[in-house]
Every structure is written in C-alpha cells, then in structure tokens.
Amino acid sequence: MQLTAKMVSFTSIVTSTILVASSNNWLLAWLSLELNTLATLPVISKTKHPRAIEATTKYFLTQATASCLLLLSSTINAWQTGTWSITQMSNELPSTTMLIALTMKLGTVPTHFWLPEVMQGTTLKTALLISTWQKIAPMTLLFSTSNHTPSSITLTLALLSTSLGGWAGMNQTQLRKMMAYSSIANMGWTLLTLTTEPKTSLINIFVYMIITTPVFLLMTLTSTKTLQDMATSWTTSPAAATTLIILLLSMAGLPPLTGFLPKLLILEELVTQDLTPAAVMTTITSLLSLVFYLRIMYLTTLLNSPCSSTSTTKWRQSTHGTKAASLTPTATTTLTALPTLLL
Structure with missing residues (x-):
C-alpha cells in the first residue's frame, strides 16, 4: 500500500x-x-x-x-x-x-x-x-x-465462548489461529460480568489488549508464525523469546502475572451474584486455554540452547536487538502491572 x-x-x-x-x-x-x-x-x-x-x-x-x-x-x-x-x-x-x-x-x-x-x-x-x-x-x-x-443469553454466550475458545485452540499449530481462539475465550470472560458489573468487564478487555499488543509485536520481531518457529525463536532474540513466553502465561491467567487480576475479579463477582456453578465451569474451561499456552512454553524452553533442535535455526540479525529494546517498556508494563493494581 x-x-x-x-x-x-x-x-x-x-x-x-x-x-x-x-x-x-x-x-x-x-x-x-x-x-x-x-x-x-x-x-x-x-x-x-x-x-x-x-x-x-x-x-x-x-x-x-x-x-x-x-x-x-x-x-x-x-x-x-x-x-x-x-x-x-x-x-x-x-x-x-x-x-x-x-x-x-x-x-x-x-x-x-x-x-x-x-x-x-x-x-x-x-x-x-x-x-x-x-x-x-x-x-x-x-x-x-x-x-x-438479556443476562441469561449473555451468560450462555460467555460460557460457550470460554469452552470452545480453549477446546479449539488445543488442536492448532498456527499461532495466529491460537491467538484467535484465545481472543474468543477472553471475550467469553468479558461477557460473564457484562450485565452485572460492566466495570470489571472493562478491566478485563483492557488488560487483554495491553497483553496482546506486545505478544503480536514480539511475534513479528522474531518472525514467529507456527509452533515450529517457537522452537527456534531464541536464535533471533533470546530476550524477546523469554518475554513472549511470560506474556503468554500472563494471558493464560497464571498468578502473580497481570492477566490473573481480571479473572480473579470476574470469578469474585460471579460468586457474589450466586453464580458459583458458572464460576466453577469457567475456571475448568480456562485450564483448556492453559494447555496450549504451556505447549508453546514447553516447545520454546525445551529446545533452547544448548539442547538440540530438529528445525533449522534462524540467523540472528543485529537490528532485532534494537527492536527488542524498544518493546521492553511495553512488555515490562504488561508483566509488572499486577502489584501496582493490587496496591
């Protein structure tokens, strides 16, 4: 263009x-x-x-x-x-x-x-x-x-989205499709409290956006599009590969990373509204999303140097270090926002 x-x-x-x-x-x-x-x-x-x-x-x-x-x-x-x-x-x-x-x-x-x-x-x-x-x-x-x-329809769509987003993402090898199903699951989390506590839903979608932005930028930096590419991403930029792993775990909602905070607030609101079965079901389905995030982390860390890799490694370019340094403030803010928000 x-x-x-x-x-x-x-x-x-x-x-x-x-x-x-x-x-x-x-x-x-x-x-x-x-x-x-x-x-x-x-x-x-x-x-x-x-x-x-x-x-x-x-x-x-x-x-x-x-x-x-x-x-x-x-x-x-x-x-x-x-x-x-x-x-x-x-x-x-x-x-x-x-x-x-x-x-x-x-x-x-x-x-x-x-x-x-x-x-x-x-x-x-x-x-x-x-x-x-x-x-x-x-x-x-x-x-x-x-x-x-309508609260009943919204809750139904939310539960279906969290379930299918995690289930369908497990079968993908393309990172863009995995991020798409992650987006579907996250939208399910957002819809859970839309009718009862919209501010909590706003926090969830905002945190999702600030986590997703450096994830895609780091994928672009390391030319990573598939799970096979994740195995050799450390050859392009070790710092970017490590940051990408932590960002994906934050998106999965593991404590004490930033992505855990909105999920905790949503579950607390569901329990307050006497929707404990919905909270339990959402928690169980979130484990499905955790599976493919952990699979990415496994492939990346297991095949790091000095372990052998079955894929052809990529040449490390000198410009990647500069780009990774420019992404560091955004990624760091995403990773360390939880203690600040809790205070």
Whole structure:
C-alpha cells in the first residue's frame, strides 16, 4: 500500500472508532461501524495473496451481516420507543438482536467462525489490529446497552465462548489461529460480568489488549508464525523469546502475572451474584486455554540452547536487538502491572 492509502485507512479506522465511542444515536453508530469496516478491508487484503483475499471476503460478509442485524434491531427499537438513543433499549427483542449483532462483530460463539480464518489469512500486524483495536467500537456499544442486555443469553454466550475458545485452540499449530481462539475465550470472560458489573468487564478487555499488543509485536520481531518457529525463536532474540513466553502465561491467567487480576475479579463477582456453578465451569474451561499456552512454553524452553533442535535455526540479525529494546517498556508494563493494581 502506498503511504497515502495507509494514512487514509489509518485515519478512517481511528476516526470511526472515536465516533462510535462518542455517539448517542444508533444511526451515527451504524454509519461509523460501516466506515470502520470499509477502512479495514484494504488493510487485510494488502498482501495480494489468495488467502488474504479470502480473509477479506469473509470479514466483509460477516461485518455486513452484523451491521444489517444492528440496523434492524435499532429500527425495531425506534419503532417501539420512538427514539434512536443507544441507551433506550428497553424491549427484549431489539436488545437480543443487538446483542447477537455486536457479538458477531466481536467474534464470540456461536458467530465466531470468521475470526480464526481471517486472522490466519492476514499478517501479524493486521491480526493485532483485528484482535485489539477493532473490538473497541462493538464493546463500547455493549457497555452502553449493558443495563438492557438479556443476562441469561449473555451468560450462555460467555460460557460457550470460554469452552470452545480453549477446546479449539488445543488442536492448532498456527499461532495466529491460537491467538484467535484465545481472543474468543477472553471475550467469553468479558461477557460473564457484562450485565452485572460492566466495570470489571472493562478491566478485563483492557488488560487483554495491553497483553496482546506486545505478544503480536514480539511475534513479528522474531518472525514467529507456527509452533515450529517457537522452537527456534531464541536464535533471533533470546530476550524477546523469554518475554513472549511470560506474556503468554500472563494471558493464560497464571498468578502473580497481570492477566490473573481480571479473572480473579470476574470469578469474585460471579460468586457474589450466586453464580458459583458458572464460576466453577469457567475456571475448568480456562485450564483448556492453559494447555496450549504451556505447549508453546514447553516447545520454546525445551529446545533452547544448548539442547538440540530438529528445525533449522534462524540467523540472528543485529537490528532485532534494537527492536527488542524498544518493546521492553511495553512488555515490562504488561508483566509488572499486577502489584501496582493490587496496591
């Protein structure tokens, strides 16, 4: 992509997200989401590869379907209440339809099938954009309508997302697909307390984003796309490989790392709301996600020097050390934020 096209796409994506976050009208929010989708399509298809074109088509069809459902639910709500205000979703039918539309944009179960394929068909930096920034606008609308969202349906979608996200991620060897299923599982954790304690859900999605960002950047730095690449990532940058392992464990929610804090708050809220069975089930399904995170750590640490590796090692480039040093503040903040938050 040329510099002008990149600047136009970047500006459109940022502006549309800001418009969604600041809008109080469903029509403006819908138009902003459409602008966001159209600005993202060239970014996904910029590699000029059949997989990228396929991922772009899947992304467009899914987002267009979700936008149609969003417009339908907002129209029904305006017909019943006489207003296009986002906070006036008092009827069950438009609230349920709106929940399905927004969860489809976020990639939660059962409308999750597009997310792993789209992330696999694009670059690591674009996958980072899809798994972090592109979730801000739909999550803002979910938080705005959380008081009228059906709690039973939301809890069901959350439990299904945490279960399938961990179960499907165990069978993957591509890191982008594993991160996609990790995103699905994390969205399940976010939806668990959406109707009862939205602030806890906000903390969870925020912590997920600040952990995911250095993970994808370190994968890009070490050119790591598969589990086989993780076995030789230490030859590119030992510090980056070690930091990546700890970040993945933090994403899995192991104490005392940062990712453990939002999960602890969510479980505490579920127990407070007398939803102990849901808390137990979510805790059990989180062990499934822990399995493929530990598999990455096992492959990386077991084959570190001086142990032998069955794969061809990569040449260490002098520029990687500089890039790793520039990523250190972000990764360090992600790893050490837990003691600060607890204080």
